Amino acid sequence: MSATALATPPPPAGAPLTKKILTADHPTWCPGCGDFAVLHAFYRVLEKLQYPHEKIVTFAGIGCSSRFPYFVNTHGGHYIHGRALPFAAGISLGGDDLHVFVFGGDGDGFSIGGNHLVHTARKNVRLTYVIMDNSVYGLTKKQTSPTSPIGFKTKTDPTGAIDQPINPMRTLLNTGATFVARSHATQVNHMIEMILRAAKHDGFSVVEILSECVEFYEGAFDSSIPRKGGTWTLVDEKKNDGTPEDAARHDTSDEVAAFKLAQQAWPGAFGVFFENKARKTKNALEAELVVAAKAKTKNASDLALLQATLARMR
Amino acid sequence: MVSPNSPETPGGAASPAGPARSIQDVVIRLAGNSQDGIQSIGGFLARLAGRSDQDIMTYMTIPSTISGGPSIFQVRMGTGDILSAGDRADMLVAFYQHSYDAHISSLRPGGVLVYDSDHVKPAEGDNRFTHVPIPITTGTVEAVGGTSKDKGKNIFVLGLIARIFDLDVAKLAALIKERFGGKDESIVRNSMLAFDAGYAWPQNNLRDLFFRFEAVDRIAGSTGRPQVTMDGNQALAYGLIAAGVRHGAGYPITPWSSIMETLRAEFPKYGGLFVQCEDEIAAVSTALGFSYTGQLAVTGSAGPGLSLKMEALGWATMSEMPLLVINVQRGGPSTGMPTNVEQSDLMQAIYGSHGDTPRVVLAPKNVEDCFYIAFEAARIAREYSTPVLILTDMALASRIEAFDEPDLPTLMVDPKPDRSERGADFKPYPLDKITRHAPPGAKIATGKYPTVTGLEHDEMGHPTGSPKLHTQMTAKRREKIKALAASLPAPELAGDSAGEVLLVTWGSTWGPGREALNRIKSAGVTAAHLHLRHIHPLPNGLENIFTLFHRIVVIEINDEGLYGFGQLAMMLRARYANPAIVSVTKTDGLTFKVSEIVTGVDKHIVSATLKASLGAASHSALAKL
Numbered sequence: 001m002s003a004t005a006l007a008t009p010p011p012p013a014g015a016p017l018t019k020k021i022l023t024a025d026h027p028t029w030c031p032g033c034g035d036f037a038v039l040h041a042f043y044r045v046l047e048k049l050q051y052p053h054e055k056i057v058t059f060a061g062i063g064c065s066s067r068f069p070y071f072v073n074t075h076g077g078h079y080i081h082g083r084a085l086p087f088a089a090g091i092s093l094g095g096d097d098l099h100v101f102v103f104g105g106d107g108d109g110f111s112i113g114g115n116h117l118v119h120t121a122r123k124n125v126r127l128t129y130v131i132m133d134n135s136v137y138g139l140t141k142k143q144t145s146p147t148s149p150i151g152f153k154t155k156t157d158p159t160g161a162i163d164q165p166i167n168p169m170r171t172l173l174n175t176g177a178t179f180v181a182r183s184h185a186t187q188v189n190h191m192i193e194m195i196l197r198a199a200k201h202d203g204f205s206v207v208e209i210l211s212e213c214v215e216f217y218e219g220a221f222d223s224s225i226p227r228k229g230g231t232w233t234l235v236d237e238k239k240n241d242g243t244p245e246d247a248a249r250h251d252t253s254d255e256v257a258a259f260k261l262a263q264q265a266w267p268g269a270f271g272v273f274f275e276n277k278a279r280k281t282k283n284a285l286e287a288e289l290v291v292a293a294k295a296k297t298k299n300a301s302d303l304a305l306l307q308a309t310l311a312r313m314r
Numbered sequence: 315m316v317s318p319n320s321p322e323t324p325g326g327a328a329s330p331a332g333p334a335r336s337i338q339d340v341v342i343r344l345a346g347n348s349q350d351g352i353q354s355i356g357g358f359l360a361r362l363a364g365r366s367d368q369d370i371m372t373y374m375t376i377p378s379t380i381s382g383g384p385s386i387f388q389v390r391m392g393t394g395d396i397l398s399a400g401d402r403a404d405m406l407v408a409f410y411q412h413s414y415d416a417h418i419s420s421l422r423p424g425g426v427l428v429y430d431s432d433h434v435k436p437a438e439g440d441n442r443f444t445h446v447p448i449p450i451t452t453g454t455v456e457a458v459g460g461t462s463k464d465k466g467k468n469i470f471v472l473g474l475i476a477r478i479f480d481l482d483v484a485k486l487a488a489l490i491k492e493r494f495g496g497k498d499e500s501i502v503r504n505s506m507l508a509f510d511a512g513y514a515w516p517q518n519n520l521r522d523l524f525f526r527f528e529a530v531d532r533i534a535g536s537t538g539r540p541q542v543t544m545d546g547n548q549a550l551a552y553g554l555i556a557a558g559v560r561h562g563a564g565y566p567i568t569p570w571s572s573i574m575e576t577l578r579a580e581f582p583k584y585g586g587l588f589v590q591c592e593d594e595i596a597a598v599s600t601a602l603g604f605s606y607t608g609q610l611a612v613t614g615s616a617g618p619g620l621s622l623k624m625e626a627l628g629w630a631t632m633s634e635m636p637l638l639v640i641n642v643q644r645g646g647p648s649t650g651m652p653t654n655v656e657q658s659d660l661m662q663a664i665y666g667s668h669g670d671t672p673r674v675v676l677a678p679k680n681v682e683d684c685f686y687i688a689f690e691a692a693r694i695a696r697e698y699s700t701p702v703l704i705l706t707d708m709a710l711a712s713r714i715e716a717f718d719e720p721d722l723p724t725l726m727v728d729p730k731p732d733r734s735e736r737g738a739d740f741k742p743y744p745l746d747k748i749t750r751h752a753p754p755g756a757k758i759a760t761g762k763y764p765t766v767t768g769l770e771h772d773e774m775g776h777p778t779g780s781p782k783l784h785t786q787m788t789a790k791r792r793e794k795i796k797a798l799a800a801s802l803p804a805p806e807l808a809g810d811s812a813g814e815v816l817l818v819t820w821g822s823t824w825g826p827g828r829e830a831l832n833r834i835k836s837a838g839v840t841a842a843h844l845h846l847r848h849i850h851p852l853p854n855g856l857e858n859i860f861t862l863f864h865r866i867v868v869i870e871i872n873d874e875g876l877y878g879f880g881q882l883a884m885m886l887r888a889r890y891a892n893p894a895i896v897s898v899t900k901t902d903g904l905t906f907k908v909s910e911i912v913t914g915v916d917k918h919i920v921s922a923t924l925k926a927s928l929g930a931a932s933h934s935a936l937a938k939l
């Protein structure tokens with residue numbers, strides 16, 4: 001794989017980022033896996049954003065979905081199961097000019113990484129997190145996941161899952177994430193719009209994407225695929241156009257309304273559930289601490305500062 | 315009152331010089347409750363020593379109860395090198411009956427018992443000690459008056475000690491003013507009233523106890539710079555800053571917490587940040603994220619938290635990410651003895667992960683070394699692109715020592731990340747070179763951006779299942795640590811260059827080990843002391859040194875384990891296959907007393923075939939110490 005990849009000549013400096021430039025290793029996913037479409041949408045998002053190539057970071061934990069960074073030609077990394085978010089927080093806080101994207105599965109994000117999700121979200125660390133939810137453990141070959149519905153037969157629940165699954169949208173809203181959206185791997189344009197809006201959000205943004213595992217949970221999301229007889233319902237966002245219909249539309253800044261959307265019966269609606277544009281990011285708050293500390297020490301040099309500290313300990 | 319702790323003067327009385335008797339050093343144990351501020355007496359004495367030419371080492375225990383409860387502080391001060399906290403106290407100051415009951419056994423026969431006669435009734439007819447009853451509580455209340463009750467007892471006692479040991483009152487008064495200066499005026503005034511009352515306590519009531527420390531020239535090797543006084547955790551935190559570390563993440567746990575508290579407050583002043591995470595796994599992950607951006611970061615914990623970091627440390631080895639990990643050891647396993655000392659995390663630090671993970675593990679020997687070890691750890695992490703663990707311990711964390719102020723202008727490291735463009739030959743994992751990661755923000759000339767990964771990979775970071783590559787990459791990760799080992803010179807040997815006994819120590823057992831050497835040699839046994847600062851990989855040439863001694867006695871605060879050897883001893887035996895390597899261990903949660911080491915060494919001399927070759931004379935000489 002690597003040898004052929006090296007054969008392509010480097011793009012001319014300053015050339016716009018295209019899917020061709022952004023393509024790296026050929027995905028190892030099963031043919032028909034929903035994750036291909038997510039990858040395709042992400043290329044399109046990066047084409048639209050045109051960030052400086054070297055400032056994009058694609059990061060992940062472990063799982064089929066978490067192999068994502070190998071398939072995107074940007075700086076990036078493949079970390080350990082469930083812990084990509086705190087690592088990515090270090091990237092974002094350590095390099096405030098970087099654009100950090102994290103990809104992962106339902107097990108990675110809601111099970112082993114559940115606690116990190118809560119805390120990275122509540123701290124509002126600036127990064128975009130895409131969860132590819134297939135309601136099963138794909139990489140480890142069909143065990144029950146925290147989003148597996150009751151009755152779903154897996155290798156760890158041969159007679160069908162018995163534990164109450166989590167409601168991903170309610171969980172995400174509860175974390176304090178400042179941008180929460182839901183999408184579907186069969187709706188590429190919708191995914192592009194959601195990831196794009198998430199990327200432009202100044203804070204912790206998360207998009208949950210239903211992405212079918214054709215190998216271990218075929219047909220999981222048919223009920224939301226029109227050509228398979230399902231219903232595809234979009235969140236009807238407020239347009240603020242003063243019309244009477246607008247009053248009934250969804251206000252993305254209304255947390256209670258967002259929870260109501262999350263409570264809808266399966267398959268529910270897709271779109272932006274919640275967005276809080278006011279809350280400061282941890283990135284900004286930490287930067288303020290630096291500014292305040294530097295003002296107090298009158299921008300003394302590192303050497304002068306430490307010398308003064310040690311002098312007080314004489 | 316010559317201290318029994320002075321290696322050069324193991325017994326006998328000092329000749330009185332005028333009204334004050336001359337002494338070399340003294341061990342004072344203060345026993346009271348934690349809210350009495352006895353720790354701050356130690357702090358004042360430490361700083362005074364730092365501003366004088368006396369050396370100091372303090373020892374303290376923190377009560378395991380959160381507020382209140384018994385607490386002690388032991389301070390050893392004197393002229394010359396002070397290596398350990400002292401086996402037994404020359405003076406005990408008992409604030410309460412329970413303090414007296416619990417600590418009278420730590421006072422050496424002939425020592426001085428100062429007690430608060432408002433609270434303490436010593437055993438009748440006990441004439442082993444010089445009894446000095448002083449109404450510390452009423453004395454303080456009368457001196458300070460008003461609403462402060464007995465607050466200030468500690469400063470009253472400080473005044474007493476200043477009088478008895480002829481300390482520099484002007485310097486102490488200045489320290490008190492500095493310490494309380496920022497606060498309410500009345501606090502400084504009350505403190506000085508308490509101090510003066512203690513200092514002016516009628517001399518005949520002090521039973522004419524009056525000592526003066528021998529004057530010495532400044533210790534050889536002294537830099538002439540002023541001394542600074544701090545505990546080991548502070549020294550480590552400031553050492554990290556000087557070594558150019560500006561980022562970190564952690565989760566609180568005793569005795570690591572004070573490092574992260576310091577860094578959380580200090581890093582922003584230097585343009586950095588320290589993140590308090592939801593747990594230790596998040597902390598090591600966030601720190602690795604910082605390091606990935608090209609800025610060497612620190613995380614830390616105590617034993618239980620280090621266990622949580624292990625999977626991530628495996629990733630750090632595999633992805634070849636530099637990182638500093640501090641582990642302030644305490645008594646384990648589990649919550650164990652959280653406020654006691656132990657050196658039982660050595661194996662965890664070296665081997666505690668999945669897979670083959672060659673690690674770098676360092677340990678500081680005293681408070682001053684906590685500052686400098688940060689440089690060595692940061693140097694190695696950057697040069698070898700690897701995680702480096704620093705094993706310090708509860709004793710170093712809480713001990714205050716005075717040492718020469720570091721020469722910051724020559725030491726300070728500038729921490730800028732290298733975001734320069736990487737050339738066409740850039741490979742994240744070259745087989746023939748040490749990895750140098752390109753941080754995000756750095757352009758890559760080929761247009762092919764690298765993935766840092768925990769999967770086995772080829773030179774470009776692509777995942778591979780190739781048996782050949784796994785063998786080659788495992789060797790790459792091993793060989794760079796071996797290259798580090800090859801660059802480490804053998805540690806200096808103190809004492810005889812060959813002979814009967816070689817003492818081997820690591821971490822905070824350095825001081826008692828060195829002092830034990832002096833005592834063992836003074837008994838006529840040929841002996842040397844070797845201290846390991848680089849524990850993994852081991853420095854060069856130890857095998858040659860080991861062959862020069864009949865017995866290599868490894869001294870460490872951990873259990874002898876299933877096979878009769880402490881953790882370092884076990885590793886040295888495995889590494890050098892030398893049956894002369896034996897172990898002296900203990901598990902009482904306290905630092906080594908010099909006498910415990912001497913006794914332990916003595917046992918090994920008796921039990922071995924060496925007994926014959928050494929002859930009874932040297933053995934019995936040792937036993938007498």
Ligand SMILES: Cc1ncc(C[n+]2csc(CCOP(=O)(O)OP(=O)(O)O)c2C)c(N)n1
Pocket residue numbers: 062063064065066081104105106107108109132134136137138139140145625
């Ligand atoms: C510490 C640890 N525990 C378990 C595993 C095994 N493991 C790898 S991926 C995975 C679950 C993957 O499920 P999900 O996150 O939903 O991703 P998917 O493969 O479905 O995309 C598990 C249990 C691991 N790699 N590391």
Ligand code: SF4
Pocket residue numbers: 028029030032033034035064065134138139212213214215216
């Ligand atoms: S196992 Fe499922 S999730 Fe994994 S690649 Fe195949 S289809 Fe996709």
Ligand SMILES: [Mg+2]
Pocket residue numbers: 063105106107132133134135136137138145
């Ligand atoms: Mg899954």
